[in-house]
Amino acid sequence: xxxxxxxxxxxxxxxxxxxxxxxxxxxxxxxxxxxxxxxxxxxxxxxxxxxxxxxxxxxxxxxxxxxxxxxxxxxxxxxxxxxxxxxxxxxxxxxxxxxxxxxxxxxxxxxxxxxxxxxxxxxxxxxxxxxxxxxxxxxxxxxxxxxxxxxxxxxxxxxxxxx
Numbered sequence: 001x002x003x004x005x006x007x008x009x010x011x012x013x014x015x016x017x018x019x020x021x022x023x024x025x026x027x028x029x030x031x032x033x034x035x036x037x038x039x040x041x042x043x044x045x046x047x048x049x050x051x052x053x054x055x056x057x058x059x060x061x062x063x064x065x066x067x068x069x070x071x072x073x074x075x076x077x078x079x080x081x082x083x084x085x086x087x088x089x090x091x092x093x094x095x096x097x098x099x100x101x102x103x104x105x106x107x108x109x110x111x112x113x114x115x116x117x118x119x120x121x122x123x124x125x126x127x128x129x130x131x132x133x134x135x136x137x138x139x140x141x142x143x144x145x146x147x148x149x150x151x152x153x154x155x156x157x158x159x160x161x162x163x
Contacts, residue, residue: 022075025079026079029079029082029083029086032052032054032055032083032086033086035050035052036052036055036086036089036090037089039090052090055086055087055090055091058083058087059087059091059095062084062087062095062098062099062102063098063102065080065083065084065087065099066084066099066102066103066106067102067106068080069081069084069103069115070103070106070107070108070112070115072111072112077115081115081118081119084099084119085119085122085123087099088100088119088123088127089123089126089127092123092127093127093130093133096123096127096130096133096134097130097133097134097136097137098137099119100116100119100120100123100130100134100137101134101137101138101141103115103116103119104116104134104138104155104158104159104162105138105141105147105151105154105155105158106151106154107154107158108154110161113158113161113162116158116162117162120134138155138159142155
């Protein structure tokens, strides 16, 4: 097990501590989910939806969150993937297409690529025109020259696999 913020190298956490931390994270994600999905679309008479500062701060870290999710570490990648989905819904449409773009570009195995298709399945149920917008994001990133050739090749391989 790699060292973390909680434990120095060589020490392991007791299973009870690990389970308690997992439960706390699940409760936090549930609360975050309620905040995201209960925002609704305000009418002209309503005040704007209440911001979620935690997600606002995460917007600029979508790529980092995708990289960490693709590491597929223990249960961590499950809640990171859920967090990525909540962030994508909260900051739609750009965050959703960026998250899918990064997962499609960085995934190297079938298991990693499955995370992109799972995220798409969740997001497409609540975001219209997600597929064309994601393809547009991919094309724009390629045309802008932001990807090295190996990543462009990986993106095309992954797109071919999911289509």
